[in-house]
Amino acid sequence: MLRRLAVISALVVVAFADLPARSARRPRYGGTLRVEMGAAVASMNPDVTAATPEEAAAKMQMDALIFDHRDAEGAFAGTVGSGPFQVTSWEAGKRAVLTANEEFREGRPFVDEVEIVMGRGAHERLVDLELSKTDLAEIPPQDARRAAEQGVRVSVSPPDELLALVFVGLNPLRTPGSIASGNATGVAGGRAGGRPIARATAEVMGQTLSLAIDRVAIVNFILQKTGEPAGGLLPQWSSGTAFLFPAGAPTSAELERAKELSKEIAAAGPLVLGYDSADPLEQSVAERIVVNAKEAGMAVRAHALPDAGNSRSTGSQTGPVDARLVRWRMTSPLPRDAFKSMPLGDDTNTLTRLDAVPLPDPATPEDIYKQQRAVLNTFNVVPLVWLPQVYGLSARVRNWKAPGPGENWPLADVWLDAETPTGVQ
Amino acid sequence: MRVALHTILAGLFFGITPHGSYAQTTSTLPKSWNDAAAKLVDEVAAAMSPTSVTLDVENISSLDVSSAGSIAASVRAQLQRHSFSLVSENSAAVQTAVRLQLSLSESAAEYVWVMQILNDQQDGTAVPVMIVAAPKGDFADAGAEVQSLSLEKRFVWKQAERFLDFALLKEDTSAAEFTLLVLGTNRLTTYKPGGSPWQLSRTSPIPRATAPSRDPQGTINLKEGKISLQGLECVGDPDLAGVLQCNMSTPARILRDPFVDKPGYPISLGAFVSEKCRGELIALYTAESDWTQRDSIRGYLTKGIPLPFVASGNAIEFDGPVMSLQAEPATSAARAVVHNLKTGEYEAYIVTATCGN
Numbered sequence: 001m002l003r004r005l006a007v008i009s010a011l012v013v014v015a016f017a018d019l020p021a022r023s024a025r026r027p028r029y030g031g032t033l034r035v036e037m038g039a040a041v042a043s044m045n046p047d048v049t050a051a052t053p054e055e056a057a058a059k060m061q062m063d064a065l066i067f068d069h070r071d072a073e074g075a076f077a078g079t080v081g082s083g084p085f086q087v088t089s090w091e092a093g094k095r096a097v098l099t100a101n102e103e104f105r106e107g108r109p110f111v112d113e114v115e116i117v118m119g120r121g122a123h124e125r126l127v128d129l130e131l132s133k134t135d136l137a138e139i140p141p142q143d144a145r146r147a148a149e150q151g152v153r154v155s156v157s158p159p160d161e162l163l164a165l166v167f168v169g170l171n172p173l174r175t176p177g178s179i180a181s182g183n184a185t186g187v188a189g190g191r192a193g194g195r196p197i198a199r200a201t202a203e204v205m206g207q208t209l210s211l212a213i214d215r216v217a218i219v220n221f222i223l224q225k226t227g228e229p230a231g232g233l234l235p236q237w238s239s240g241t242a243f244l245f246p247a248g249a250p251t252s253a254e255l256e257r258a259k260e261l262s263k264e265i266a267a268a269g270p271l272v273l274g275y276d277s278a279d280p281l282e283q284s285v286a287e288r289i290v291v292n293a294k295e296a297g298m299a300v301r302a303h304a305l306p307d308a309g310n311s312r313s314t315g316s317q318t319g320p321v322d323a324r325l326v327r328w329r330m331t332s333p334l335p336r337d338a339f340k341s342m343p344l345g346d347d348t349n350t351l352t353r354l355d356a357v358p359l360p361d362p363a364t365p366e367d368i369y370k371q372q373r374a375v376l377n378t379f380n381v382v383p384l385v386w387l388p389q390v391y392g393l394s395a396r397v398r399n400w401k402a403p404g405p406g407e408n409w410p411l412a413d414v415w416l417d418a419e420t421p422t423g424v425q
Numbered sequence: 426m427r428v429a430l431h432t433i434l435a436g437l438f439f440g441i442t443p444h445g446s447y448a449q450t451t452s453t454l455p456k457s458w459n460d461a462a463a464k465l466v467d468e469v470a471a472a473m474s475p476t477s478v479t480l481d482v483e484n485i486s487s488l489d490v491s492s493a494g495s496i497a498a499s500v501r502a503q504l505q506r507h508s509f510s511l512v513s514e515n516s517a518a519v520q521t522a523v524r525l526q527l528s529l530s531e532s533a534a535e536y537v538w539v540m541q542i543l544n545d546q547q548d549g550t551a552v553p554v555m556i557v558a559a560p561k562g563d564f565a566d567a568g569a570e571v572q573s574l575s576l577e578k579r580f581v582w583k584q585a586e587r588f589l590d591f592a593l594l595k596e597d598t599s600a601a602e603f604t605l606l607v608l609g610t611n612r613l614t615t616y617k618p619g620g621s622p623w624q625l626s627r628t629s630p631i632p633r634a635t636a637p638s639r640d641p642q643g644t645i646n647l648k649e650g651k652i653s654l655q656g657l658e659c660v661g662d663p664d665l666a667g668v669l670q671c672n673m674s675t676p677a678r679i680l681r682d683p684f685v686d687k688p689g690y691p692i693s694l695g696a697f698v699s700e701k702c703r704g705e706l707i708a709l710y711t712a713e714s715d716w717t718q719r720d721s722i723r724g725y726l727t728k729g730i731p732l733p734f735v736a737s738g739n740a741i742e743f744d745g746p747v748m749s750l751q752a753e754p755a756t757s758a759a760r761a762v763v764h765n766l767k768t769g770e771y772e773a774y775i776v777t778a779t780c781g782n
Contacts, residue, residue, distance in 0.1 A: 027640050027716075107639035236485075240530040240537030243485065244554060333533040365537045366556035401717040401766075412639065413716070 027399060031416035032113040034394075036128060036137040037061075040093035040119035058118070064408035065098055065114065068105060084109045084412035094118055110399070110415035126152070129392035135416070136397060136409075139390040142281050145224035153393040157402035158237050159228050159386035161329040163285065165209060165273070167202040167380045168324055197268070197322045199380075204265050205298070205322075206379025211258035212296035213289055216249040218385055222284045226390065230383035233342070233372045238405075239335040241369045245376065247383070250292075258296035270299035274321030277304035282325045285384060327387070330405035336363040338405060339371065454495050461559040462496060465540050466503035468555040469525065473542065475508035477522040486531040493529055496538070500527055535560055561768075574702055574724040574738035575779045576709070578761070582607065582623070582773040589643035589654070590749055591760060591773040594666055604666045607773070608652060610641045613659070615666045629669040631659060648754040691725070691734070694750045700757035702726055702780035708734065709759050709776060711747040720746045722761060724778050741776065744768075750776075 039058035042048065044066070050056035068082035081087070084106070085098035098114040120128070125137040129152045139147050139154065148154045197205075215229035228235065231245030250258070273289060275282035286302040293300040303321055331341040336359055359371055375381060391402055396417040401410055454462070480501060484493040501511055504525075512518040524543040531537055536559040541552050582591060587610060594604040605616040605623055612630045616623035634656040643654035645665065652659040652669070659671035691710040698707045705726040712721045723740040745766035752759050758777040765772050 102636065105637065107637040107641070110639060236530070238533045240486075240532035240535075241539065241556065243528065243530065244539065244541075335532055335534075364556070365532060365535075365558050369554070369556055399715050399717055 027110050027415040028417065029108075029110050029112075029415070031111050031396075031418075032115055033111045033397070033411060033414060033416065034133070034135045035114055035116045035411075036120040036125045036134045037116060037118055038120060038122060038125065038138065041096075042093050044087065044090070061409050062096065062098075062116070065411055085114060088113075104412070106412070109412040111411070114411055126150075126392065129394070132394050135394040136400070136414075137392050139392045140281060141226040141387045141390050142223050142284070144226040144390040147390075147392055153395060153397070155391040155393055155400060155402045156226065157389040157404060159235050159388045160238075160333075160405045161327055161387040161389070162230055162233065162235075163282070163325060163327050163384045163387060164230070164233075165206075165213075165289065165323050165382040165384060166326045167197065167206060168274075168321060197271075201265055201268050202322070203379045204261055205268075205271055206382055208258045208261040208265070208296055208298050209289065209293060209300075210379060210382045211254045211261070212250055212298065213292045213382070213384065214249050215247050215384055218285055218288055222281070222288060223385065223387070226388065228386040230386045233375060233381070233383060234330075234335050234338060234368070235386045238330070238333055238338060239368060239372075240365055241372075244369065245372070245383070255296060258298070262293075262296050262298035265298070270301045271323060272301050272303050272321045274303050274305045274324035276325070277306045279327075282327070286325055325384075332406045333404050335365070335368045336361070339368055454499055458496065458559050459499055461536075461538060461557045462499040463503050465527075465538055465555055465557045466500060466507055468557075469504070469540055469542070470507040470509075472553050472555070473523065475510070477510045477512050477518050478504065478525050479512055479514065479519055479522045480504065480525045480527060482527045482529070484529045486529045486536055488529055488531075488536070496529060497527065531561070532558075573781050574707065574726060575781055576722060576724055576739060576741045576776055577779065578722075578741050578743075578774045578776050580772065580774055581605070583765070583768075583770045585770050587641075587748075587764075587771050588762060588773075589641060590645045590751060590762065592645040592647050592665075594647060594664065606645055606665055608643050608645050608654065610637070610643070610655075613652060613665070613669060627666070631657065631669065631671055634673055642749070644749075644751055691723075694747055696750045696752040696759045698752050698757045698759055698778055699755050700778075700780075702737075702778070704728075707757060707778050707780075709750060709778060711750060712740075714746065716746045716748075716764065717766070718746065719744060719766070720763070722747060722750070722759075722776055738778075738781070743774075 037058050039052070039054040041055055041059045041062060042051065044059070044062065046063075050059050064083070065085045066081060066083045066087055068079070081101060082105075084101055084104045086101050087096060088099040089095070089097035095118065096116045098116070100109045100112050102108050117134070120137070122140050122143065125134070126139060126143060126147055128134040129137055129139075129147065130150045139152075144154055144156065215231075219225060219227050219229055229247035230242075231247030232239065232242040234242060236242035271293075273286050275286040277283070283302075283304070290300045290302050305321065305324065328342060330338040332338045340359060360367055363371075376383070389402055391400070393400055398415050398417050399410070399413050401413075403409055480497070482493065482497040482500075484490070486493075488496070504511060510518075512522045526541040526543050528539040528541070529536065530539060538557050538559060540555040543552060581593070582605060584607070588607050589610065590608045592606045594606055595602070602618060604626070607614045607616070611633060612628055614625065615627040615629070617626040618624070631652075631654055638655065641655060643652065645652055647665070650660055650665060652661075652665065652671075653674060654671075656674055657671045658674040659669045661667045661669050691713065693711040693713045695708055695710040698709065701707060705728055708725045708727065709722050710725060712718075712723075714720055720743045721740040722743070723736055724738050725734040726737045727734045743761075743763045743765075745764040747761050747763050748771070749762040750759055753775070756777070757779065758775050761774045761776050763772045763774060764770075
């Protein structure tokens with residue numbers, strides 16, 4: 001009997017060891033992945049320029065699905081349909097259907113189709129996720145907690161988008177004294193009074209705001225803890241040195257120092273802080289900054305910029321503001337590459353005006369730390385918070401990984417756990 | 426980093442852990458880490474004269490406690506080498522000592538160690554900061570606690586390009602010379618000892634029998650001297666390290682994969698190893714996660730099929746999904762291919778199950 005058992009066991013071992021390992025979690029092929037996005041892409045033609053940064057970003061995501069590779073400048077190129085999907089239906093700005101490319105070089109995507117509905121507002125996307133009417137949609141970070149409480153599967157990337165206050169249209173010739181006396185001749189397009197703010201004044205204003213702004217409160221209350229206070233220009237997970245740039249709630253000593261500084265710039269009048277009128281997060285943060293500044297004795301007036309998205313992308317004049325809120329998303333997880341890609345050519349970015357020494361290649365963590373320190377010591381840029389990219393997923397989505405900096409939606413890798421959606425149709 | 430060949434081979438076949446000692450031994454650090462610690466203290470010595478100092482260490486990286494302790498010990502030794510006097514918190518001299526704060530941090534690419542001289546800024550200047558980088562390595566988690574079934578992983582190989590399976594082919598029974606076979610999605614690559622530590626010997630393209638798959642599967646069967654890959658079976662002349670000849674595999678062969686799920690079994694990748702533990706079969710299974718998550722391998726014991734499985738011993742963790750798990754012939758080990766989500770690379774490990782007392 002024992003001998004028979006031993007023989008059976010041995011046979012079982014041989015049989016199982018020889019066979020390929022099994023798995024019920026192997027990907028499934030088939031199904032339609034339903035995606036909703038806020039932007040409306042007017043054309044997939046590479047020669048047609050996107051009207052807004054949001055449209056450009058959405059177009060880039062779709063390009064990544066239909067083109068196989070990028071050109072030397074990073075834009076997707078090659079034959080349309082050489083990527084994992086091919087466009088089989090297109091309604092400009094409304095809807096696109098992408099079908100799996102059976103001959104894709106890296107293997108056919110798992111899903112048969114991706115149906116993209118464009119121009120859906122944040123609230124509509126959230127409701128559709130709650131009702132399982134869509135499988136994948138971006139969620140504003142400030143809504144992530146609410147979405148999770150409503151039962152939506154939430155996927156959060158590492159924080160990779162910086163929200164910062166940046167001074168614009170500075171006049172390098174003017175000094176705090178000249179603003180107070182009104183002697184200097186400013187150039188048009190700067191502040192509310194028609195004169196650009198002096199760099200030295202901006203520096204004091206920036207330092208005051210840097211000390212007074214409660215970044216922790218912004219994260220806890222406005223962002224509902226979806227994000228991190230930012231003290232540096234790169235997040236801790238990327239640079240490893242962000243902890244050297246304090247970003248905690250202001251201490252009483254820091255508030256006192258801010259009050260002292262605000263007295264030096266009292267004569268300059270209120271700082272006009274611009275924000276994108278279409279961005280509720282920027283509006284809430286701007287209003288919070290007004291309150292924090294007031295606590296430090298500094299006057300700040302929030303000003304909605306109706307065309308902020310466009311001016312950001314084109315570098316055009318920003319209207320009657322001294323500073324504005326800027327959102328900048330990292331393009332690489334590597335600190336040097338990310339830092340290099342900060343929009344140096346954008347007129348809205350103070351880095352344009354820095355005489356910073358170019359980063360060596362390769363750059364050490366110390367090089368990158370010193371460069372950040374040099375930028376921040378000008379106080380022309382005041383980092384506020386790091387935002388993650390937040391996505392809502394339906395229950396059937398598998399193999400989704402929130403894309404990091406420089407990555408695209410991994411829709412070719414996504415598979416669906418059931419043949420049909422389970423939610424309300 | 427490719428681990429030294431002879432160290433791996435010795436570890437694989439003579440039971441010596443090849444590089445787990447980096448993380449586990451407090452007295453030994455990799456040379457690059459020792460160099461980084463020395464550079465950091467050199468910079469401290471350049472910034473201030475030797476004096477009494479205290480050293481506070483904060484680990485905000487993914488380094489384990491043991492490694493962090495080893496680095497701190499190395500830094501302390503370097504400070505003493507530079508004639509700094511380390512005083513304890515209980516000593517009266519702590520009042521006059523300069524406070525050094527060592528932060529063990531990490532970036533997306535490497536470890537970042539930061540030293541701040543905290544009370545050296547009476548003149549109002551900023552806190553002096555010294556920063557050095559240290560490379561991230563592969564340090565195995567060795568199961569310290571002896572349990573009924575203990576697992577140990579040994580790193581063998583890694584590369585950026587995806588591969589499906591690997592094998593160590595012993596060339597000559599009288600010599601400790603091995604050939605590393607790495608099965609990619611369209612070729613078999615052979616490495617010989619030498620170089621750092623493996624030297625490319627041969628690349629044998631394998632023709633494509635079917636459309637490319639996003640979930641390709643392939644195995645190296647050393648026992649039968651065959652390679653199975655996407656509907657093909659290949660044999661080598663004189664062995665798999667030689668010239669490959671591939672033919673379409675028979676339908677019966679293809680139909681064997683995958684086999685039916687069995688109730689009570691883990692729903693994940695699994696493999697039975699050849700040896701037993703106290704008469705029970707040993708199975709290794711991954712966690713029930715998808716390809717976007719970290720993964721682990723755990724040992725299970727069963728008195729037979731289809732009797733219940735009982736988890737036994739420690740699970741070993743990986744920084745990404747286990748893409749393939751294949752039993753090694755005639756041992757208690759299995760080959761695991763892991764997609765490291767932190768580095769993006771594919772890694773080969775030998776996972777060995779040891780039956781405890």
